[in-house]
Amino acid sequence: xxxxxxxxxxxxxxxxxxxxxxxxxxxxxxxxxxxxxxxxxxxxxxxxxxxxxxxxxxxxxxxxxxxxxxxxxxxxxxxxxxxxxxxxxxxxxxxxxxxxxxxxxxxxxxxxxxxxxxxxxxxxxxxxxxxxxxxxxxxxxxxxxxxxxxxxxxxxxxxxxxxxxxxxxxxxxxxxxxxxxxxxxxxxxxxxxxxxxxxxxxxxxxxxxxxxxxxxxxxxxxxxxxxxxxxxxxxxxxxxxxxxxxxxxxxxxxxxxxxxxxxxxxxxxxxxxxxxxxxxxxxxxxxxxxxxxxxxxxxxxxxxxxxxxxxxxxxxxxxxxxxxxxxxxxxxxxxxxxxxxxxxxxxxxxxxxxxxxxxxxxxxxxxxxxxxxxxxxxxxxxxxxxxxxxxxxxxxxxxxxxxxxxxxxxxxxxxxxxxxxxxxxxxxxxxxxxxxxxxxxxxxxxxxxxxxxxxxxxxxxxxxxxxxxxxx
Amino acid sequence: xxxxxxxxxxxxxxxxxxxxxxxxxxxxxxxxxxxxxxxxxxxxxxxxxxxxxxxxxxxxxxxxxxxxxxxxxxxxxxxxxxxxxxxxxxxxxxxxxxxxxxxxxxxxxxxxxxxxxxxxxxxxxxxxxxxxxxxxxxxxxxxxxxxxxxxxxxxxxxxxxxxxxxxxxxxxxxxxxxxxxxxxxxxxxxxxxxxxxxxxxxxxxxxxxxxxxxxxxxxxxxxxxxxxxxxxx
Amino acid sequence: xxxxxxxxxxxxxxxxxxxxxxxxxxxxxxxxxxxxxxxxxxxxxxxxxxxxxxxxxxxxxxxxxxxxxxxxxxxxxxxxxxxxxxxxxxxxxxxxxxxxxxxxxxxxxxxxxxxxxxxxxxxxxxxxxxxxxxxxxxxxxxxxxxxxxxxxxxxxxxxxxxxxxxxxxxxxxxxxxxxxxxxxxxxxxxxxxxxxxxxxxxxxxxxxxxxxxxxxxxxxxxxxxxxxxxxxxxxxxxxxxxxxxxxxxx
Numbered sequence: 001x002x003x004x005x006x007x008x009x010x011x012x013x014x015x016x017x018x019x020x021x022x023x024x025x026x027x028x029x030x031x032x033x034x035x036x037x038x039x040x041x042x043x044x045x046x047x048x049x050x051x052x053x054x055x056x057x058x059x060x061x062x063x064x065x066x067x068x069x070x071x072x073x074x075x076x077x078x079x080x081x082x083x084x085x086x087x088x089x090x091x092x093x094x095x096x097x098x099x100x101x102x103x104x105x106x107x108x109x110x111x112x113x114x115x116x117x118x119x120x121x122x123x124x125x126x127x128x129x130x131x132x133x134x135x136x137x138x139x140x141x142x143x144x145x146x147x148x149x150x151x152x153x154x155x156x157x158x159x160x161x162x163x164x165x166x167x168x169x170x171x172x173x174x175x176x177x178x179x180x181x182x183x184x185x186x187x188x189x190x191x192x193x194x195x196x197x198x199x200x201x202x203x204x205x206x207x208x209x210x211x212x213x214x215x216x217x218x219x220x221x222x223x224x225x226x227x228x229x230x231x232x233x234x235x236x237x238x239x240x241x242x243x244x245x246x247x248x249x250x251x252x253x254x255x256x257x258x259x260x261x262x263x264x265x266x267x268x269x270x271x272x273x274x275x276x277x278x279x280x281x282x283x284x285x286x287x288x289x290x291x292x293x294x295x296x297x298x299x300x301x302x303x304x305x306x307x308x309x310x311x312x313x314x315x316x317x318x319x320x321x322x323x324x325x326x327x328x329x330x331x332x333x334x335x336x337x338x339x340x341x342x343x344x345x346x347x348x349x350x351x352x353x354x355x356x357x358x359x360x361x362x363x364x365x366x367x368x369x370x371x372x373x374x375x376x377x378x379x380x381x382x383x384x385x386x387x388x389x390x391x392x393x394x395x396x397x398x399x400x401x402x403x404x405x406x407x408x409x410x411x412x413x414x415x416x417x418x419x420x421x422x423x424x425x426x427x428x429x430x431x432x433x434x435x436x437x438x439x440x441x442x443x444x445x446x447x448x449x450x451x452x453x454x455x456x457x458x459x460x461x462x463x464x465x466x467x468x469x470x471x472x
Numbered sequence: 473x474x475x476x477x478x479x480x481x482x483x484x485x486x487x488x489x490x491x492x493x494x495x496x497x498x499x500x501x502x503x504x505x506x507x508x509x510x511x512x513x514x515x516x517x518x519x520x521x522x523x524x525x526x527x528x529x530x531x532x533x534x535x536x537x538x539x540x541x542x543x544x545x546x547x548x549x550x551x552x553x554x555x556x557x558x559x560x561x562x563x564x565x566x567x568x569x570x571x572x573x574x575x576x577x578x579x580x581x582x583x584x585x586x587x588x589x590x591x592x593x594x595x596x597x598x599x600x601x602x603x604x605x606x607x608x609x610x611x612x613x614x615x616x617x618x619x620x621x622x623x624x625x626x627x628x629x630x631x632x633x634x635x636x637x638x639x640x641x642x643x644x645x646x647x648x649x650x651x652x653x654x655x656x657x658x659x660x661x662x663x664x665x666x667x668x669x670x671x672x673x674x675x676x677x678x679x680x681x682x683x684x685x686x687x688x689x690x691x692x693x694x695x696x697x698x699x700x701x702x703x704x705x
Numbered sequence: 706x707x708x709x710x711x712x713x714x715x716x717x718x719x720x721x722x723x724x725x726x727x728x729x730x731x732x733x734x735x736x737x738x739x740x741x742x743x744x745x746x747x748x749x750x751x752x753x754x755x756x757x758x759x760x761x762x763x764x765x766x767x768x769x770x771x772x773x774x775x776x777x778x779x780x781x782x783x784x785x786x787x788x789x790x791x792x793x794x795x796x797x798x799x800x801x802x803x804x805x806x807x808x809x810x811x812x813x814x815x816x817x818x819x820x821x822x823x824x825x826x827x828x829x830x831x832x833x834x835x836x837x838x839x840x841x842x843x844x845x846x847x848x849x850x851x852x853x854x855x856x857x858x859x860x861x862x863x864x865x866x867x868x869x870x871x872x873x874x875x876x877x878x879x880x881x882x883x884x885x886x887x888x889x890x891x892x893x894x895x896x897x898x899x900x901x902x903x904x905x906x907x908x909x910x911x912x913x914x915x916x917x918x919x920x921x922x923x924x925x926x927x928x929x930x931x932x933x934x935x936x937x938x939x940x941x942x943x944x945x946x947x948x949x950x951x952x953x954x955x
Contacts, residue, residue, distance in 0.1 A: 007890075014892055026687045028875075046491055053485045061480045076671070134693060135684035153684055161685055177685040181693055188694065193602060209669055219639060219680035219695020226635045226672070242484055244665045248657040249492060259683070262512070263622045263657075266695065267675040269664075275671050277631030279598070319879045323896045357890050359883025359897070360755060361847035382757030391757070395885075399753065403761035406716060406748040407768060416720050431929060442888055445895035446927040449721055456719040456726035460742050463727060467734075 002441070006353035009328035019155055019325050026154050030316040033260020034367065040262075047253050052371045054246050055307040058238075059298055065207040065240045066289060072210025076272025078285035086116035089290050093118060093199070093232055094125040096286050100230055102127060102197040108214065108221045109133035110201025111149050111310060112234050112290060115332045115345075118199065129199075130191050132220035134184055141168040147326030149333060150258050150312035155325050188220065198228035198282065202235035203254070203309070205287075206244040211271045212287065213247055215254060215264040222266050231273070231282040237289050238298075238306040244269075250309060253369040258311040293345040302377055305340040307370040314364035314374060320357060329354065336364035336374045343381060352390050355381035416455055423450040493656040495621040501653045502703060508623030512678035513691060514699040521704055525584030528612065528645060531700055532571050532593065574598050574605065574641060575612045577632050581647060581704070585612065598634050605636050610643035611696075616670075617663075618648045618701075621656040622677050625701065629672040638676065644696040646676075649704050708826065710738045711776035713769075713790070713815070715783045716748045717918035724954070725918070728945035729782050729818055735948055736826045746772045751789040755884050759797060766794040770807045778825065779815040782941055784917055785848035787817040792851070817852050819861045819916060819940055830864035836947045837938075840869045842910035844901070844924065845876045846917035861940045862914050865947060871908035875900070882923040898927040906933060916940045 013019060038044050058065055070080040083089035097105070105127050107113065119140070122129045131140040135152035139145065142164040146152030153161065158175045166173050171183045200221065204213040212233050214221050225231050241247065255261040274281030298306055315321045315335030326334035331342035331351065339358060343351040360375045368374065385391050405411035426434040432448045434440075442448070473481070495504055506516040515535070519527035571593040575582050586595055596604040617626040625646050627638045638644045654660050664673070680695030691697050710733055714726045733740050750765030769790060773779050781787050791812045798808040822828045835841075843859045855876050863870045881887055881897030888894075901924060905913055913935050915921045925937045938954060945951040 010890065010893060014896055020896075022686070029687055041494065043491060043494070050485060050487050050492070057484045060483070064477070064480050076669075132694070133684075134682045138684070151684060151687075154687075156685075158686055177688045178690050180685065181682065181690045185693055189606070192694075193606065209665060211669055217681045218693040220693070222635070222639050222674060223694055226639065242481070244669075245658075245662045246487075248661040249487060251657055252492070252494075262508075263624065263675075263677050265512075265676065265678045265681050267677075269669065269673040269675070270671065271669040271673075272671050274629065278629045278671060279632060279634045280636050281629055281671055319881070319897050320893055323893060357886070357893065359847070359879050359881060359886045359894070361879035361883070362850045363847070363877060363879070366850060379755060379757065382755070383759045384757070386757040386759075395889075399756055399758050400761065403748075403750075403753045403758055403765065407761070407765050409745055409747060412716070412747040416716075419720065431926070433930075441891055445891050446898065446923070446930045448926050449922050451720045452723045454723055456714050456723040457744070459723050459727050460730070463730060 004353055005330065006328065006357065009330065010324050010357075013324040013328045016325075018157060020323060022157055023154055023325050024322055026151070027316045027322045030259060031367075034257055034313060034316070037256035037260040037262065041252065041256065044253070044256075047249055048369055048371055050249050051253055051309075051369060052307060054241060054249065055370055056304075058240060058242060059303055059306055062237065062240070062298060065242055066237055069205055069207040069210060069240050070287075070289070072207065073272065073285070073287050074210075076210050077275075078210070078272045078287055081286060081288045082291075083288055084291045086290075086292050089116050089234065089288055089292070090118060090121035092288055093234070093286075094121060094127070096230065096232055097122065097125065097127045097197055100197075100284070102230055104191075104195045105129040105197040105199055106132050106191055106195040106220075106224050106228065107136070107198075108200040108216060108224045109136045109152065110199070110234060111146075111332060112201045112236050113199060114146065115292065116234075116290065118234070127197065130188070130195070132188050132191070132224060133216075134181060134218060137184055137188065138164055141165070145327060147334065148312060148315055149310055149335070149337075150315075155327065192220075192223045192227050195228050196230065198224040198231045200224055200231065200233050202233050202239050202287070204247055204250055205235055205240045206247060207240055207242050209244045209271060211244055211269050214268045214270070215251075215266070216268070217265040219266065222268055225268055225270055226281055229282055230284045230286070231270070232286045232288065233270070234288045234290060237291055237294050238308075254309055254311055257313040257367065257369040297344050300344075301380060302340065302344050304372050305337070305344060305377060307372050308337050308341075309370055311369055313367040313369065317363040317367045319359070319361060319363070337372070340374065340377050340381070348381075348384075349390060352385060355385065416451060420451045420453075489658045489662065493621075493658045495655040497655050499620070499655060501620040501655055502650055504655075505618055505620040505623055505653050506703065508620065509677075509701055510623070512623055513681075514623065514678055514701055516701045516703060518703045518705065521581070524581035524647065524702065524704055525588035527702055528585050528647075529588045529592075531645070531702070532589070532610070535698075535700065570594050572596055572607055572609045573612060574608045574610070574634075574637050576614055576634075576637060579612065579614050579647060598637060605634070605640045608641040610645055611637035611639075611641040612645040612647065613638050615646055615648050615652060616673065617660060618653045619655075619657055619660050619675070620653055624675050624677040625699075626660065627674045627676060628670040630670050635672050635674070638674065639695055642692060642696055643698045643700065644676075645700045645702065647702050647704060653703075707737050707739045709741070709777040710821075711741045711743055711773055711779045713746060713749070713773065713779050713781040713786065714742070715781055715786045715918065717922075718782055721922060722918050722939065725782055725939040725941055728939065728941035728951055729780070731950040732822070732941055732944050732948065733780065735950060736822070736828055738826070741776065743772050743776075749786050749789045750794070751786055752884055754789060754793055754797070762793075763797050763801070766797050766808065767801070767804050769794065770798075770804055770811050773811055773814075774807065777814065778821070779811065780818055780821045781815065782818045782916065782939060783848075784817050784846055784852050785919065787815055787852060788848055790815045817849075819858065820853055823857070823861075830861065831866055833865050833944065833947050835865040835868040835943065836949075837912060837943065837953055838867070838869065839911040839936075840871050840909055841912040841914055841943075842871045842873045842905060842908045843876075844873065844880065844905075844913055844915040844920060846915065846920045847879050848917060858916070861916075862943065865943070871910045873908055874904045880920045880924050882919040884919065887923060894923075895927070898923055902927055902931060902933060905935065910935065912936050912938055914938055914940055914943055
């Protein structure tokens with residue numbers, strides 16, 4: 001809606017050529033990689049279908065599986081905490097740090113920790129926290145926010161990365177990505193040697209064995225869950241799956257959808273803390289089960305949104321995301337899935353633009369590995385906005401009037417006729433080139449055709465007559 | 473399991489492994505594993521049980537030093553691909569260089585490796601602490617299993633094992649026995665469900681990677697930059 | 706034996722692209738269909754549905770069911786309207802005692818024009834020599850998803866004998882119309898249609914075949930503003946011209 005914060009963000013993003021170039025080329029590459037990776041798997045659609053069924057079944061019986069998961073985590077020596085809200089989760093994790101005298105935390109990239117603002121809460125509580133995923137590390141040292149759920153600095157180019165690293169690490173200026181990466185590696189190795197707390201997210205949590213699976217590529221994920229003496233894993237409650245065996249299906253579709261890799265480089269399956277005889281590994285494992293609005297969504301007609309496995313394919317596909325980037329959404333989760341999660345888990349009034357800012361092209365649904373009907377859910381959100389009167393009055397009146405006219409033949413014909421007459425305003429021949437305010441925005445960017453001089457119906461009558469003549 | 477538990481589980485789809493798997497039990501598992509592991513940037517070579525020591529020694533001699541290793545030796549940059557040793561400076565060209573190695577204590581071929589390398593490598597003691605782990609050039613480990621479908625290594629925690637050995641040194645050398653290769657992820661994860669899982673099980677598929685900066689692929693970020701796999705018949 | 710077809714012309718085609726409607730009628734008749742036009746038809750309710758005005762969409766959906774009751778086949782030149790009737794109207798009327806079943810039956814009998822030609826009438830496109838010899842490209846509309854793959858949709862033109870077909874880059878990317886979206890977020894819509902025009906310009910095509918009125922209007926309007934000279938035709942028009950049922954549109 002013009003004048004809203006979203007509208008301003010969009011204008012700013014569209015004017016940023018560097019942003020557009022960065023996102024457009026990376027998104028196309030990832031879509032092409034995904035397509036190639038999917039082609040390699042003959043039964044990909046079967047796998048998607050199974051994944052969807054498993055997720056739906058799990059959501060139907062979520063409490064059962066969460067209970068089973070918790071029992072099995074505890075049986076292997078881990079501790080399970082339940083957090084109804086972001087605040088509770090932060091307090092819980094800070095509490096774990098305090099009780100154990102932990103002051104230095106390393107983190108693996110996790111959108112769930114972004115969702116609750118964990119780093120700020122830890123820092124505020126005196127726990128120095130370092131992001132170790134290369135992209136998130138750059139985000140942290142540059143006081144920025146991630147703009148994609150898988151590739152956080154898709155909006156940054158190498159110059160910007162170099163500038164941040166020179167400033168914060170004092171390295172010699174270079175734009176060579178390999179050299180920059182090696183500097184980050186060297187710096188973070190020092191941190192890994194001394195940290196005492198590791199925080200990760202969870203990609204999948206198997207209820208039957210109490211195992212959590214963390215899917216990463218760089219190695220910081222494994223270091224984070226190995227080096228520190230306490231490992232805290234934060235998971236949204238929707239991450240649980242019934243059986244470890246189900247993981248094979250999800251691992252076959254996750255990375256292919258996300259980056260086009262057959263599988264991520266590292267899949268860390270963690271079942272409890274270290275055992276007697278293990279030479280390394282954390283002494284404590286804490287799993288924090290986060291609700292933060294998920295139960296509410298689960299009981300609503302939007303529950304499908306909780307099937308999401310955070311692959312990011314919908315972001316790579318979305319024509320809107322490609323042009324405005326992730327920051328414009330001002331939400332932990334941007335892109336198509338973000339258009340659902342932001343209003344559903346957060347403030348739906350604040351995010352009123354998001355369900356509207358879509359052409360419903362459906363490419364997201366086509367690439368979603370768990371077959372979430374994103375356009376269908378966006379339409380439902382729009383319906384809720386209408387019934388909740390969260391849509392501008394003029395638009396509501398306009399649609400109601402137009403619908404009333406278009407439903408019945410008399411109104412339909414009158415409407416058509418009026419459209420033809422009114423279209424003469426601002427017309428150049430058979431085109432509407434310039435409309436006056438308050439609808440001047442409509443013709444700001446391109447022309448519209450005028451309704452045809454003769455409607456199909458009037459041509460039909462002639463067509464019938466000539467048909468009959470020909471038959472004679 | 474209670475009656476209601478049984479009812480819940482009964483509603484869950486039972487995927488037919490035949491419809492999920494991509495590699496059959498009857499496929500040439502060594503060939504598929506080698507091809508897929510190479511495709512993701514690991515270097516695969518084959519040897520026999522009585523030749524492992526000499527084989528590993530040969531790898532260390534001829535594979536050269538991966539970039540991450542060079543970086544830690546501060547002798548300059550120059551990307552070296554672990555899977556194409558030609559053109560990279562070999563050990564012979566670097567006078568006086570001695571590999572610093574960590575070897576899994578219970579590795580079946582440990583003694584044959586240590587005896588063959590006595591003259592050119594220093595064996596570090598992982599038990600002596602972090603210094604050894606963080607200064608080693610290469611970690612030589614066995615595996616719990618390997619997966620042909622994805623070309624993956626599976627390394628577990630366990631008595632007398634260090635998770636860090638396949639993670640911290642810049643080179644990871646994995647010794648895989650042919651009978652440890654399973655066809656598909658379906659077999660790995662289905663099989664694991666029925667055992668008591670270790671505290672940590674890492675499915676490793678390639679050298680450490682990132683593409684965070686402008687989508688450009690870089691290896692050896694935090695984990696090993698080179699993974700050399702010896703398949704032992 | 707003649708096939709009975711009721712034409713669902715759609716409000717956009719009726720109003721803006723009336724020639725397309727005639728082309729559809731002539732092509733269907735050419736291939737042996739007995740074409741009816743239920744004059745009481747108005748709008749299927751898609752704009753109301755897409756924008757969340759579901760009470761209104763239900764009323765329009767019920768009317769569609771009533772107007773098209775009793776016809777063996779319902780054919781429409783719009784993929785988006787076909788989708789509405791096939792997928793969304795039955796969902797909207799699922800709990801309506803009187804209309805649930807009839808709406809499902811209507812869904813089963815409703816066809817998008819191109820799919821009807823290839824799957825029901827089994828038209829052999831390769832036997833039709835194209836009349837317009839200018840280079841042609843095809844814009845795959847988002848609403849063909851679920852109806853035809855890009856391969857099948859572009860095949861409607863590609864397979865014609867003698868066609869100078871130019872494939873479009875980034876064919877799966879939306880043109881930016883999106884109904885009200887193009888008006889509420891015109892800047893995003895404009896960024897999308899600009900990229901679409903870049904792809905079209907790169908093909909060197911002089912004709913853009915587009916079987917969706919909303920897309921046509923948007924891309925054509927943007928092309929005109931940009932000074933890009935291309936002619937837009939619906940598949941039905943290309944076929945009608947090729948079969949000698951209509952004069953060439955330039």
